Amino acid sequence: MREAVSVPWFSAGLKEWIFTTDHKKIGILYFVTGLVAFIIAGIFGLIIRFEQNSPGFQVVSPSFYNYLLTGHGAVMLLWWAIGAHIGGFGNFLLPLMIGAKDVAFPRLNALSYWAFFGATVIVLLTLIPGNQIKMMWTGYPPYATHPDAGVTAFYVFAIHLLGVSSIATAVNFITTYIRMRAPGIGFWNTNLYIHSLIVANVLQLIGVPSLGGAVTMLFLDKYLGTNFFNPSLGGDPLLYQNVFWFYSHPAVYVMIIPIFGFFSEILATFSRKPIFGYKSMVFAIWGIAVVSFIVWMHHMFTSGIPDWARVLMSYTTVLVAVPTGVKIFNWVATLHRGAIILRSPMLYTLGGIFMFLIGGLTGIPNALVAIDLGIHDSLSVVGHFHYVLGMALTMGIFGAVIYWFPKITGRMYPENLGKISFWLVFIGANVLYFPQLLAGFLGMPRRYPDYPPIAEWVALNQISTIGALILAVGVLVFLVGMIKGLTSGEKAEDNPWKSPSLEWRTSSPAPVDNFGEKPPKLEEDYHPYKYGAPPTF
Amino acid sequence: MEEVFAYPAKWWNEAVIVWLVVAVVIYAVTAIPGLYFIMKYRFKPGEREIGDHEKHGHWGLEVLWTIVPTIIVLVLATYSFAVFKKQRTVPEGALTLKVTGFMWGWQVEYLDDKGNTVKTIVTSYNPTSYEVPEEQKIVVPAGKPIKVLLTSMDVIHAFYVMPARILEDAVPGRITYLWFQINKPGEYWVFCREFCGTGHSHMFAKLKVVPPEQFTAWLKGGTDLAKKTADKNI
Amino acid sequence: MAQGAVHEAHHEWSVWPFPTGIGTLLVPIAITLVFHYQKHLAGLLLGGVALVLILIGVAGWANEHFAKESDTGFGWLGTFSFLVSEIVIFGTLFAAFWMARTAHADKWGDWVPEGVSLGMAGILTLILWASSFTIFKAETALEEEGDSGKALMWTFLTFVLGVLFVILHMREWAHLWTEEGFTLSSNMYGTGFYSLTGLHTSHVIVGLLAQLYVMWLLATGKMTKEKPTLMKGVSVYWHFVDVMWMLVAGTAYLVGSMAI
């Protein structure tokens, strides 16, 4: 192993952070920004919970509730579920896992981050009283062009800046992967995380401009008087929904597929065993990606689109379950005859997978058009996506933080805090989100700050609030663990988990030039999941 | 014939049960082996330090768990298609209501066979409570199919007939429809289920289901229904 | 090896993305000030600052690249994947236009103004075709012959044709807007017509700016046979703009103005 040439990243000065083009520093900037956004949006989520806790308006006014929910949804999805891990871990890991020095366009990468940062500033501006946006993260017109919706322009531009950021990142990552792999890394021995990342970025490349187009029309309609969504002069409000979901459905796979990548990496390492069915995993993620572009109308089942379109999209939607199932079954089969180590990243991964299973299976009734006619825009949809996002995705990210903590910081994440936070998050989240599923099937609509005192609804909402509190403590413990690890964590070895994967073959923390002047030398039969010596912890 | 409370809720309930059974079975089939492996194949220093590197995959298994789920989802989707057809096919002789959403209330017009408006009810926005004045309740006959034509004056709303478990959006510039039938007299909720702004959570209506004779009398005007029907909330 | 040396060897450090990024943040804030808060002066001032920042950023960035680094050749693939995104952006407006066109086929005829001139669309098409040819010549001159002078000449011709296209197009708009009273908000045809052609012309303008820059690089000898990637990128982009024009013209002019 080479001697570490780098000064650890955390001793870099402010100037170095602002002007850096190093993929690792940019990754850290992305992740920290995303994490701060997650905390803010999480606190919004807690206030939402307190408001929904019982009928009547106790904590906030309905209009402020709408602002909180808009902020919660948009920030959680676009900052936490996309920005934090694609920008953060994607940047950090892509060059390391393929043995490159940096991404293909390092300066463009820095610009991506600053655009992301700009979007964050715009969102923070909406915190100033009088500047709120209240059209929900979906921003449907004609409501979004109505004065009641607040500063539509901020919503539009936050998405534009994110769009610039995402497209630049996608161009960058795709070019990097195609052109910069170290000799010895081919398509069939790339880490599954990298496959996932590339698939996600292909989806971004094709999808994001569609969202950009949708919100641009919103801007033009509201401020320049065009008629895109004005039915009396030939426009159509459903146009927006079509264009919006054409991106925003694939976006949910942009969010989850890289998390599947984390799961694969961590699961293999802590089962000390190659991923079962590596090839079918790769086919599965591409399968999910392709099908994801022909299902968007499942968000519009009750919007008045023709019946044949609903049935068609219902069929295509359920087909996504097949490749997703292949992944789940492969993971379970990976556990078979492994040597399973239940370290905290592994706990988060297993928790994430089994909660994703609930999230996925509760996606099916939404996809079956007959059932969706009764639960569209109910709390059960909210339950569904919190299972996949609030649990599978968030646990995936937490697990990834602990797993790559040594490579990123040079120190270990304190294991006991990792375990405690896992159990709190796991229990809290289930207590929080499961009642939402039930309340939805009992008819409770979503986006309701107030509701009539129907006994079951009240009870379920109160259980939910308790769960949210447990979860918040869990998240707090996790954050404390990060700080403790950073300041006083045990010093990490270069390869603490004894993984054969490439990113572990450089020092911890990863040095500025990754592998030195020349690309790393790989053995003839390199494969990221070929385990040898047991770990030493 | 068994007593059916409401359509299409009956079919909807059945579909939910079907899905639930399938989901629980799939969950069990996946999670139980998973948990078992986690418990059985633990890392033990000196004894079990590395997993089995021989098994990289198994074509038979992989094909199996591609095909079986494909069949399951296609069956489910086809079943849902069949139910959907019933949900969208209005039975003969339905009473037609024309409902127009606005921020934040509903205007309900009772149409006769020729499509003329016979009677109109407008609910008013009540930002603080869920009480409805008697004259703003939407009265419909029990045991008769009711077709609702929907549109909106301003932004998108959705008309959710809670006891019948059915909803459809009210979109400006379009006319959409749904149908339902409630067999048991009583008072039921209608909610707006598409986000429409500050008053969204208070954009509701009360559906008052009464025996058909009473309904006919009410439609002609003048009958005070308040005393005749029991006040039942669902 | 000291860390400093690592920094120099491959840019771990660049001043330019930051001002560019801050500029891109200020632009939307300026637009919001103007359109949402009606604060025109503040908005314009801020917009000015933003443009200056972006210009400084981009100029410094490009200069750094051409002064210090060798050509990695990745730019072409980058441009190409970027164009995938561009196609989808146009796609959203096409979707809007076609949805309205088919849904309102009956009253569409009333919306078409007298003066939408297919002849003009034809002239514009010819101009763009010609310019695609000239930029092709410029590219081959640089890449195959390494003749910067010749490449400069062909790029200049492309530029002139592009400017001509923009001027004629703007005259057409001015005519329709003021004399025919056919505006963005007249009806869905107006909305679709101006947004499609407007989006396209904005791309033409970006292409023209890029060509100006290429000419400067060629004239100062910074772009040579060894560093042709930017030329390739600009040329691919221009061909894309040309192809898009045919779809835009076909939709906005042909399909749009024929009342069926």
Ligand code: HEA
């Ligand atoms: C990471 C995010 C994520 C993921 C992965 C998914 C995954 C899925 N989602 Fe979800 N969804 C959201 C995030 C996500 N969703 C969000 C945010 C919304 C709300 C948006 C809004 O309105 O604000 C939403 C809403 C939403 C709707 C619209 C509901 C409505 O508004 O009425 C629908 C409808 O079809 C749907 C379906 C599905 C399906 C079928 C999957 C499938 O991909 C799931 C597939 C997985 C499985 C099925 C489990 C594993 C499979 C097996 C073990 C194989 C065997 C299984 C069978 C045979 C069934 N989702």
Ligand code: HEA
């Ligand atoms: C990645 C996505 C994501 C995540 C992780 C979450 C996480 C949470 N969400 Fe959700 N949510 C969405 C995405 C997400 N959400 C979306 C897309 C919507 C729909 C929006 C719409 O309708 O448009 C939604 C809607 C939504 C609703 C529905 C409201 C309605 O329809 O009326 C509710 C209600 O309970 C809710 C609650 C929560 C809570 C309590 C959490 C918790 O998990 C949060 C936990 C985090 C923290 C608590 C912060 C960090 C903790 C600390 C710093 C500890 C110390 C602090 C304290 C103790 C105060 N969210």
Ligand code: CUA
């Ligand atoms: Cu009307 Cu919500």
Ligand SMILES: [Cu+2]
């Ligand atoms: Cu979806």
